[in-house]
Amino acid sequence: MQKPNKVYFASDQHFGAPTPQDSYPREQKFVAWLDMIKTDCHTLFLLGDLFDFWFEYKTVVPRGFVRVLGKLAELRDSGIEIHFFTGNHDLWMGDYFEKELNIPVYHKPKEFTYNNKVFLIGHGDGLGPGDKGYKRMKKVFTNPFSKWLYRWLHPDIGVKLAQYLSVKNKLISGDADVKFLGEENEWLVLYSKRKLESKHYDYFVFGHRHLPMVIKVGENSSYINLGDWIGYFTFGVFDGDSFELKEYKPEEA
Structure with a gap:
């Protein structure tokens, strides 16, 4: 058998939204995709908002998602590297993934190198210019004192309240209109170009915008937005030479 050598990327599944029942078919599709890639996957990156809401009490985590978590555990136990980046919907992620699944969790962008390509x-x-209201809100939500206060709510109340706000309130959820703003206004494009002023990167890979995008930001640099698993079902794959953005179609798997 060929040694697994591909690096896969996926983001913004928002499992649990708008209801567990509505989310379930998307969870099944994602688990089927994980099953498909495990034959040639060396490393899997999950770039945040895997759940529409996640909060870890010291001894309690939100119920549900057992098939997704079980499949991730299976892949990790088989030797596949998995890296998880928190998004704005699961920014209260603690050490559950690290302790239960052996999956490292990152709260800020991080650099990786594969086959001499820098990501x-x-x-x-x-990230990037603008969105000052959200940036202020994020500082409040990520403050340790804020998390300490929230833990005093009983999980049945705290989880249900946050799930409701995450779905219903755009200010809390951080959702933006899913519209292409043009290269000159896409803040992650601007962020990528600014980073190139101090160091070369071959690929900038992000989620959050829910729009599949591949945009050149330098002579040998590209910004990739992975889209989502709500309407697009898109993912990224790096085969050692090039990066490709693909749509998962179960009938073609």
């Missing part, structure tokens, strides 16, 4: 990878929220 800067992250969720994408709060």
